[in-house]
Amino acid sequence: MKVAIIGSGGREHMILKKIKHNPKITQLFVIPGNAGMQQEATCVPLDITRNEEVLGFALEQKLDFVIVSPDNPLVGGMVDVLEEAGIACFGPRQNGAILEGSKIFAKDFMKRHAIPTAQYWTFSSTQEAIEFLHQASFPIVIKADGLAFGKGVIIAQTLQEGVKCLKEMMEEEIFGESGKQVVIEEFLEGKEASILAFCDGKNIAPMISSMDYKKALDGDQGLNTGGMGCIAPNPYYTKEIAQKCMETIFLPTLKGLQSENRDFRGCLYFGLMLTKEGPKVIEYNCRFGDPETQTILPLLKSDLFEIMLKVSKRELRTEDVIFEEKASCCVVLASSGYPKDFEVGHPITYPSSFEICFAGVKEKDHHLINSGGRVLSVTSIASTLQEARQESYQKISQIDFKNRYYRTDIGKDIEEQQ
Structure with missing residues (x-):
């Protein structure tokens, strides 16, 4: 089979x-x-934002299977275009990907299907949103409606922060069209969990749980990023909580998609908050997370490609998805200054024996150089989180480029409790 993966991270x-x-x-x-x-x-x-360009290549090469991975092409209907030309895909069609493409749609979907989530209010007028904030309780969550590269969520601690955020999103358009409408949500307290699930439209098979570290700086300080590291499994996500999520979140989401004739064959990501009242959905994604994927997939014992083929054909069985009972720790190496301004063009040195997932890199004079915010990640698996952490940080210490940056505390909070 001739296969293509869409994406570059x-x-x-x-x-x-x-x-x-x-x-x-x-x-x-x-x-x-x-x-x-x-x-x-x-x-x-x-x-990859031009569906016809990708389709032309797929037809020219006679591709058999395409894995559409990033959010933009999924929300933009790439799977629809490819499948209508007879090319099998892993990834949801546009009417399923809207779960990530519009925060307002996702919240309304959860409301329609009684899926537990935070209380929310939607606005397309800056003035009305600001008026709402004047009588709201803080902290409060403000989200751009559309795609914003994982950075369109702000937790406003004060009225002043909230007003500034609304003006930046809705008037200054820091996220372009994505911020023209916003969702304002109540702030939920608890531990976060990321659950990725294979979904073929008929069946859903959750993967091993994980915990993503979004903030740029140690101690969960600084700005939100696309993710600075991740561990699996998530120690707060117990068997009891997993069962509760299956009953109140995963299956109702699947049934909701079916009842609305939304074709979802791919990876459905549930961002959860484990509150005192029970698990609640913070967000849906219509694809694998990053760096959750680099953390979870090394633990997958089953053949990923075979699973993807079954998902595409609506033949998924939960027994097809088997994970090792080990711990995993992924650490992201970034350019200093990310997610704001950072320098690029610095040569990267690393032991050739290392298994590295590259992201923001280019080649110059036969050397890899950093070309983006998140440059690469390393993942280690071991029998305990402590061993996995130790190994990942040993590897990271041997990878170098000018002005590199990484968090030193991925998984440390969990390790200290164990």
Whole structure:
């Protein structure tokens, strides 16, 4: 089979690593990929926001299967375009991907199907949103309605912060069209959990739980990022909570999608808050998370490509998805200054024996250089989280480029409690 992965980040590199040895695959492309993936697949520099461009390549190469990984092409209907041309895909169609494409849609969907989530209010007028804040309790959560690269969520601690955030999103358009409408939510307290699930439209099979570290700085300080590290499994996500989530969140979401004829065959991501009242949904994503993917997939014992084929054909069984009972720790190495301004173009040195997921990298003079905010990630698995953490940080200490940055406390809070 000729297979392509759409995307260019660490998440896509991990998917590549997990499927590249499947004997069914005769040729493997990554569109557009990055310089760190070139040894493992053919990178094709196409614009993945242009469905027709990707379709043209797929038809020319006679691709058999396409894994559409990032949010933009999924929300933009790439799967619809490819499948209508007879090319099988892993990833939801546009009417399923809207769960991530619009926060307002997602909240209304949860309300329609009685799925537990935070109280919320939606606004398309800056003035009305600001008036609402004057009588709201703080802290409060403000979300851009559309896609914002994982950065469109602000927890406003004060009225002044909230007003500033609304003006930036709705008037200054820091997230473009995505911030023209906003959701304001009550602030939920508890422990967060990320649950990714394979979904074929008929069945849902949750993967091992994880805990993502979103803040840029140690001690969960600083700005929100796309994710600075992750651990699995999430120690707060017990068997009892998992059962509760299946009954009150996962199955109702699947039934809601079915009742609305929304075709979801791919990875459905549940961002959860484990509150005193029970688990509640913070957000849906319509794809694998990053860096959750780099954390979870190394623990997957089952063949990822075979699962993806079954999902595409609506033949998924929960017994197809088996994980090792070990711990995993992923640490992201970023350019200093991320998620704001950062320098690029610095050569990266690393031991060639290391298994690294590359993201923001390019090639210059036969060397990899940093070209983005999140540059690469390393993941270690071991029998305990402590051992996995230790190994990941030992590896990170041997990878270098000018002005590199990483959090030193990924999983430390959990390790100290154990």
